[in-house]
Amino acid sequence: MPDQSDLSQDYPAFREDLLREAETLGEPQQAVLFSTYASLAAENGDTSDLTYVPILREGARPFQVDGYAWDPAQGELHLAVCDYHSDDELQTINFDRADQLFKRVRRFCELAIDRDFVQSLEETSPSFDLASLLFEIQGKIKRIRCVLFSNARLATRKKTLEADDLIGAQMSQSIIDFARFIDIQNAQGGTEPIELDVQELNEGELLPCLDAHDGDESVESYLIVMPATLLARIYGLYGARLMEQNVRTFLQARTKTNKGIITTAKDEPGMFFAYNNGITATASGIVVGQDENGQPGIEKIEHLQIVNGGQTTASLLYASDHGSADLSKIFVQMKLSVIDPAKVDDVVPKISRYANTQNRVSEADFFSNHQFHVEMQKISRRLLAPVMEGRLAGTKWFYERARGQYRNETARKSAKDRNTFQAEFPRNQVIQKTDLAKYQISFRPDPAMVSLGAQKCFLGFADEIGKKWESERAAFNDAYFKEMVAKAIIFKSLDREVARAQWYKEDRGYKANIVTYTIAWLVHHLNKQKKKIDFELVWKKQEPPVELQDCLELLAPQVANLLKTPPAGFSNISEYAKKPACWSRISEADLECSDDVLEATISFDEAQARSADNKAAGKIDIELEFEQLLFTESQRIVGLEAFLRQKGLLSPNSQSAIGKLKRHQFNLSKSEKRALEHLFKRLDDEFDAGPKQWAKEAAA
Known part of the structure; x- marks a missing residue:
């Protein structure tokens, strides 16, 4: 603290x-x-x-x-x-x-x-x-x-x-x-550590444990028979804070309670330990004592995180709350890995990924660590925005893929360097990943999903981008980032103007819903005319064109009135805004909209042509990036040859490519490049890292 x-x-x-x-x-x-x-x-x-x-x-x-x-x-x-x-x-x-x-x-x-x-x-x-x-x-x-x-x-x-x-x-x-x-x-993107006094929560008793680690100094492993009453009590107190972020995402995406777990807990509590797969958990530290018989038991746990078994934990609490099970008769097996705090950020995501493979946790569920974020961050640090009218120098938009990045960047600088940094990356030009999801989904348009809240909206966005990343990697380039920023500019500008509007000040409330629904209505309205907002124009101006801003400000109070007068059967406006029925009603509403907004749009055909050009440019960028990787990391890649052969990962084409790199020849054929790309992806899946980490793992 x-x-x-x-x-x-x-x-x-x-x-x-x-x-x-x-x-x-x-x-x-x-x-x-x-x-x-x-x-x-x-x-x-x-x-x-x-x-x-x-x-x-x-x-x-x-x-x-x-x-x-x-x-x-x-x-x-x-x-x-x-x-x-x-x-x-x-x-x-x-x-x-x-x-x-x-x-x-x-x-x-x-x-x-x-x-x-x-x-x-x-x-x-x-x-x-x-x-x-x-x-x-x-x-x-x-x-x-x-x-x-x-x-x-x-x-x-x-x-x-x-x-x-x-x-x-x-x-x-x-x-x-x-x-x-x-x-x-x-905590920088992780969760705030929880300090559990196990003995206090377990009615004065230690939690018996069996030392099961193999001597690795960075990880200690323990096997535990966890009383369901203790597990439910801890979860009842701390809720989702106990869940490692990927598991929390997994539970949010799949809200149905596991009926099989409930049935076993209710009808066969004595067989729960035998039937259930148990829980995998991590901690950054524990205190082990001895009971009156000299047997080891856990007194305290620091930063307990459940990385597999979240559904079991939540279902046991559900069973207890609904009175359908006697938890005093139920025990759950737990594997607890105590990890060196310096290695938590590296090891815990891997344990979570591997432990959850049986439950089909998709890549989207691990989206917080997705390469998409790394790419957007990389572009944001180098891409200079056009100079706005009345200013002398351009600025950059700071993409924050992990919580607190911007704050940490400014905190560790001197006053002079901090001012320089903030001049380059102004505070109002920070985009957080959950905000990005809100902007993108509003323009999809799907305001009902945005109204569900930041975390659920992010899940929808993650699923969409996770699939698109695999099939259209070249689409995520500078042009994508510029459009992303343009959407942020439009959204933030409307949000600001709604808050300042007299009609809103007279009847405050539901601003977040009003903004996303207003943008969505306009996008839907333009789609029917085969028009799209000219995001390239917004990027160049670094502000919405007057025609676009005026139109949105005209629409906003009309949308607000529709939201605040829901049809019969909907008494809660915030909950109504989350329903597809709300979007269905508002999207088809006949609202007053100025034709001047068409000055800030382009046709579908022009939008498709731009998209094709941008994807082609993206493919070239990827090829150049790959060529640079081959050039800068060629010796590391060559050094992996024996390891790759031992693992049976070398194909004839990848072996031929490595042979050329040995001779400092970089004129690889298309088939050789594809073979290396496939090889790199397999190594990424194995080690979650680039060539330097591959070499380190191979040497080990």
Whole structure:
């Protein structure tokens, strides 16, 4: 955990960013705090993607909720409440303040299951949205996860607490204060470490274990018989934070509870250990003690992550919540690998990949580490954007493929170098991978998927790009990146203008839905005329053409009105926006749209011609990149010959190619190049790395 002095240094930059964002977007500062924390919490596994619902009543019996998410498959309701401090310096709060805010959330939930209270609320208000949902699903909620977002520092260390039942569901409470916010940010794309006091959670008992490692200093292995009650209790407290990111993605993509696991747990608990494949998990450290009989047992686990068996874990909790199984009779086998923290980023993804092959986890599920991101990052660091009118120098767009990259780049530089870096990569020209998914899917157009939230939207995008990468690798080049940036420019510009519009200020709410649906409607409308937005023009101007911007601003309040007046049967606007039926209705709506927007478009034929030219250029770029690889890494490749022959990986053509490289001849035939490309792909699959790592593995 960062100490107070470190936090005092981090806070001014955080506050400056928050104020700048609030001013740019025209949003209240507390709303920006919510979106900042909610995004981080979802990526860390603390919550699902939260919908912003600023609900507040002061007075004798105050209540407050700032965000929610409902996961019907797991029966989990996620709620968030904000504690925003406008002070220039970092403040400290005690747990009494946190408890007050949690009580406000509890009070709203208790009121919302009363029909009279729901009917007393204004139907277009966020309060009605959430209250009506709670009233409808109250009997289906098995677990409530409530999180407090605070830009102050909590005086006590414990951040996750078990609580009493609430409206018939088990409730857990957690806190993301500023110290924890920084901890999560510093995890750089991984999850914030969880420190488990196993003995405390296991009713004072150690967790028996069998030492099974072979002496490798970087990894220690243990075999464990895990009581289902302990596993369910840990998962009940920490939820998706326990899941290694790829497994969390896997579970999000496949929300159906495993009926086979539930049936075994209910009907044959004594056979669960024999029938179930068990769990594979990793940790960065453990504390092993001895019980009263001198037998080894685990006292504490640092950064426990389940890399295979997430479905088993979630299903056992489901069985417990629904009262269909007696977990005290169930035990689960677990293989726990304790990994040197310096090697976690390299080893854990491999364990996850290999452990999940039986479950058909696709490449899209591992998309966070996909080569697509590496390519977009590489292009972003070298491609200079055109100089905007009124400026002297061009800038670049920073693609952030791992959380915190931009912040880390600026943090480790001197003041002078930081200013130079930010002049080259302005803060408002950062694109995060989840934001990229939002932009691309909006223009697909599929605003209902965007409305599902950042993580689910990213899954859809990953599936699409994962398939396209395999079949059309050449399409992902400079031209693709320029179009990607153009979509970001259009989206961000509309988002900013909607927030500033008087019609929106008079009736705030649902801005994220309004923006994606407005863009989607226009794209759909232009498609019917066989027209496409001229993204090349947007890239050259580095802003939307006036005709395009004016049209979107004309459409936005019309789209907002449609969203806020759903048809009968849909009382919750945020949930309605997630339905294909919503997009079907809005896409066919007859909205006022200026013909001037056609000045910012091109025909389908011209778009296809540009695409063909760009793909041809992309193929040339790939060929040049491959030629450069052969030239710079030829000796490493030659050095692998004996290893490749031993593994039976050499074909006649690849052997012929390596023979030429030995003689420093680079004029390879097409068949020889294809053979080497195929060989490199097989090596990539084996080692998840390039020629340097291949050589290292071969030497080992």
